[in-house]
Amino acid sequence: MTDQEDAKTKGEYVSTAPKTSVLSQGGSPTTGQAPAGKSARALEKEARKKAQKAHPWRDNIEAVAISIVTIVLFKYFVLEAYKIPTGSMQPTLMGNEETGIYDRVIVDKFSYHYRDPERFEIAVFKYPLDSSKNFIKRIVGMPGERLFLQGGDAWIQPKGEEPRVLRRPRAIQDAQLRRIDTHGEWEGKRRPESWTLASTDDGDTLRTKGNGRMTYPQEFESIRDGYLDGYPAGVIGKISEKNKRSKWNDVTDLRVAAEVTAAPGVSAVTFILHEGDRRFRFTLRGPEATGDTRAISATGPGFEGESTSEAVAYQLKAGDSVEVEVQNLNDLLEFRVDGELVASLEIPPAISPNEARHVMESRITVDVADDAGGGTSIEDLKIWRDIFYTETSGRNPVTEWNIPEDAYLVLGDNSQDSSDGRDWSLAQFQLMDGDGGIVRGNSREMQAINPRTGQMVSHPESNPRYVPQQVGAKQIFLRDELGELHVLDPQTTERLPDEHFSFVPRELIRGRAVVVVWPLAPQHDVYRLKWVR
Known part of the structure; x- marks a missing residue:
């Protein structure tokens, strides 16, 4: 057997081509034969490695290209981070120039590829009046x-049904309620001298002995929609209420929470919510209580006598502490003890649909029945108010809508300072030359004072913007619905009436906000990492 035949039987390949001289990468001559101890396969493997090393730039470009494509696809179809630029969703989402706090949220884009948006979700969408912007x-x-909006509430009327106040799930309530800083300002005309009141950031603490009651706020006052309600304590002093319609409206949708401890001799601790002439009583029976007092009772206009819950009032044991929470939200009274719902009561609306709203006193009273003077401790006493959807926002607001089948109505949580479906409108200009078409764009006209002349001129962010000034303008700058800028000649352009445009079409909704990941601002005691509700 020849050497060649012997090699073949061992599974190796031996070239039968003529021996030629080639140059290695180092420049030394080699032959076509495999060096001693190396097979042809090993040589091929080394050759492949050398070829790969010969084109490292190509591999790097491929890796970068694949990474870019992956990131773009991930950003477009799955998740993207957004910065909150304005305060329209405060304090749920912060975007505030005065404090320098701008929340960063992660937006889920994947879900809306497979399902439609749901009510109460916080959505990111292309602004219908300028699709170059995200709102x-x-x-x-x-x-x-x-x-429609009425009395601070949103009312809905699905097809074939009667109007009703829109109710929210518990998680959405928790996200939208705004803590009121009571500053210990409880009125106590019937408060015995043995009662004491202290106020901290965690709430008010009331210690009682004997019968008595206290009411918030002070006499002749009412709980109203304060603009700064609900903000972190560390930023309240830095945010201005000017021109924000602060405390214009009485808010009767409230929640009260406290930790209650009763000594022997106490027969009842009652929280009373005032809604105009109506009274809603939430009663805890004390250690000395007898009888079957109902947990919730309601009296006043709209009730025939007294309306009560089926549940009997929870009875306190002497010395035991319980977490108590009572609320009147969207015409539903609820009473919780240690986080468990113990009683609820449906109540009729204080005003009927389409009835003109009137001023309704909103107050809270704590009443203690303690003939024996045993004493109670009511700690961490806190009050929250609901969002009050204002019926005035911008020029010529709209507060009633028939929503198209392929669109949604969106509103800002910061109702006093939000541009949304209530006031969105399109500025329209008829072109009198050329094809005579109509140019439309977001109507957002603002004015500013020219520091040199002292005259009122169009604000740089105004749309349309008149230059050099509104009276006798030589040019009109208008950014249209697609974000494109048009320069119009006032001599060949006619301003038409604005057109209301309140809805967001389904195809413009990009995703839903799921989590706030930034900022952390220790200087303001602000740590914004949280789920978005």
């Missing part, structure tokens, strides 16, 4: 229904 608001109105 973020809460979805309130759904396709095909009638929705």
Whole structure:
């Protein structure tokens, strides 16, 4: 057997081509034969490695290209981070120039590829009046229904049904309620001298002996929609209430929470919510209580005598502490003890649909029945108010809508300072030359004072913007619905009436906000990492 035949039997390949001289990468001559101890396979493997090393730039470009494509696809279809630029969703989402706090949120884009948006989700969408911009608001109105604002509440009327106040799940309530800083300002005309009141950041603490009651706020006052309610304590002093319509409206949708401890001799601790002439009583029976007092009772206009819950009032044991929470939200009274719902009561609306709103006193009273003077401790006493959807925002606001089948109505949580479906409108200009078409764009006219002349001129962010000034303008700058800038000649352009445009079409909704990941601002005692509700 020849050497060649012997090699073949061992599975190796031996070239039968003529021996030629080649140059290695180092420049030394080699032959076509495999060096001693190396097979042809090993040589091929080394050759492949050398070829790969010969084109490292190609591998790097491929890796970068693949990474870019992956990131773009991930950003477009799955998740993207957004910065909150304005305060329309405060304090749920912060975007405030005065404090320098701008929340960063992660937006889930994947879900909306497979399902439609749901009510109360906070959605990111292309602004219908300027699709070059992204907005973020809460979805309130759904396709095909009638929705209107009245008495601070959103009312809905699905097809074939009667109007009703829109109620929110518990998690959404928790996200939208705003803590009121009571500053210990409880009125105590019937408060014995043995009662003491102290106030801290965690709430008010009331210690009692004997019968008595206290009411918040002071006499002739009412709980109203303060603009700064609900903000972190560390930033309140830095945010201005000017021109924010602060405390214009009485708010009767409230929640009260406290830790209650009663000594022997106490027969009842009652929290009373005032809604105009109506009274809602939430009673805890004390250690000395007898009888079957109901947990919730309601009296006043709209009730025939007294309306009560089926549940009997919870009875305190002497010396034991319980967490108590009572609330009147969207015409539903609820009473919780240690986090468990112990009683609820449906109540009729204080005003009927389409009835003109009137001023309604809103107050809270704590009443203690303690003939024996045993004493109670009411600690961490806190009050929250609900969002009050204002019926005035911008020029010529709209507060009633019939929502198209393929669109949604969105509103900002910061109702006093939000541009949303209540006031969105399109500025329209008829072109009198050329093809005579109409140019439309977001109507957002603002004015500023020229520091040199002292005259009122169009604000740089105004749309349309008149230059050099509104009276006798030589040019009109208008950014249209697609974000493109047009320069119009006032001599060949006619301003038409603005057109209301309140809805967000389904195809413009990009995703839903799921989590706040930034900022952390220790100087303001602000740590914004949280789920978005």
